[in-house]
Amino acid sequence: MSNPSLLILPGDGIGPEVMAEVRKIIDWFGAKRGIAFDVSEDLVGGCAYDKHGTPLHDDTMAKAQEVDAVLLGAVGGPKYDVLDFSVKPERGLLRLRKEMDLYANLRPAQCFDALADFSSLKKDVVAGLDIMIVRELTSGIYFGEPRGIIEEGNERVGINTQRYTESEIDRVARSAFELAMKRGKKLCSMEKANVMESGILWREVVTEVGKEYPEVELSHMYADAGAMQLCRAPKQFDVIVTDNLFGDLLSDAAAMLTGSLGMLPSASLGKPMANGRPKALYEPVHGSAPDIAGQGKANPCACILSFAMALRYSFDLGAEADRLEAAVEKVLADGVRTADLLNEEGRTPASTTEMGDAVVAAL
């Protein structure tokens, strides 16, 4: 039997740096735990544009469709701001999500004990926080047609379309209910059903799916109230399910609240492939951070923990994922801190490599 396959797309900015640390982790699992992967590497985002004139080459897309899981660093940078919309780095990532049909984006917002002080929120508001945001990732206003900038009368008009079909809502709702069953059995669905018809349909379908999960306590909240409640008392939530655009804002806000942005992974999952594994892409929540790229300052933990999610969701290696997560927590408890996790003056932060090495040592 061949090894499971992993496609690594480091991308732009700090992507390559943090991914180099993940490589060490992957090697450790191969050497010490006999869990070997066939790893290949390719380009996505600005670096792909630089080489191929497109943020995602068709060959890379094809590879991503074939492997068991994709691990992505980050895309984008100011250098590419001038590019036409159609070839911006982000389009590479969006194409992966769309063509792999990765409809369920799992974004844990978790506050690490050792970092609770680092949040802008009061410690008692965030300590122990552990929520999961399930964001729809392949539809909504990100992809709906018609879209574009058109001429009308004597001025331009910018147009985007929010579009959700029942089945698109149904499948992501199911993912969220399944997750809630494995966690605290509470699900809160967020939309603007008071203003948007797509929100009305969203609420109806989620309610309908909920009937199949009588054990899960389902609630609904308008997305603006949701943003408020996340800021006020995030621990009231267990699992949150929401659409692509609301999920973008709400999960970023939730991530920031934990004070651990450099720590947060994500998984984007699609339908099961022939081998039973879901199509999957794993990536840190943070971006390409061009301001600190290439300086050894980036925190590799979010990307390392994304690999832990891969172990859990793609390879059914939950115990190994636990082991890796525990190693990261131990390193934090030991006081190892990259620059993003330090607010005191006068302490020398650990470099990207030092943090990666510390995690390997803790394993």
Added chain:
Amino acid sequence: MSNPSLLILPGDGIGPEVMAEVRKIIDWFGAKRGIAFDVSEDLVGGCAYDKHGTPLHDDTMAKAQEVDAVLLGAVGGPKYDVLDFSVKPERGLLRLRKEMDLYANLRPAQCFDALADFSSLKKDVVAGLDIMIVRELTSGIYFGEPRGIIEEGNERVGINTQRYTESEIDRVARSAFELAMKRGKKLCSMEKANVMESGILWREVVTEVGKEYPEVELSHMYADAGAMQLCRAPKQFDVIVTDNLFGDLLSDAAAMLTGSLGMLPSASLGKPMANGRPKALYEPVHGSAPDIAGQGKANPCACILSFAMALRYSFDLGAEADRLEAAVEKVLADGVRTADLLNEEGRTPASTTEMGDAVVAAL
């Protein structure tokens, strides 16, 4: 010369209670400062539906178009959740905004010194916070066509359309730049130009308008990063300008961060009328809070401060607005607290009426 006219729409839930306190303030200005208004009152929201079968009667709409300013309490309540979309309480408010063409929604997010401890954020992150969010209010996905729930194949599809014309962006950008000129001369525009073409047009037009305001330091941020930065370090902002939907979420999050949700007013302004005053509607940021309605628990300050905004923006009575705002701050400094401003056990909160009376006394 006749008195300036004011249409009061208390609405649902706690609306009537908080508006009763504003009435006392209006009376005080008439009696003690010789500033008299012709006040009329009418229905909006659920109570209008109960009486007329519509959340905003045409006669009320016509009155709103004629007066110098509208003061609104809040709309909505669980009782109306079952109503058809077209007659929900919110439609009354949205119709007012749209037909009065109130394109610039000014939402200050201000942290009152006496309340800094009450925020879920650390005191140093929010103390002294004073930002202004300018939200576009008459266009975007709230109003764009096509919209609705249609049948396609054998399933339903929920559709809404984000649509912004250059002139719609231009005019709200101008309002924001004008405000920035009177404040800290910093403006941050938020959209998702990396994903949405309407965001690209937004960024272009705001940049163009910015050339007429060389003194204002203009920056651009993706709305998800904006949500993060608001949670992390809100004091980095002075004025923020954003579209209708992003503004809905971001201004609610910002309001909650201050810890002073029950304190925050808003102004929605349109084009100047024949008398030079802008079309205007003032309302608290908080909602109808049906859970505490009718119990004398609501904080009337947000609605009182909305009247202060009316004094400033509609009636050019900036000094009187300052006076009213100072009175509210004094009452807070004196320790008067409605239930929403108390987190200690064992203190009896001030009632809605007591808070209103305290503000009158401080005047």
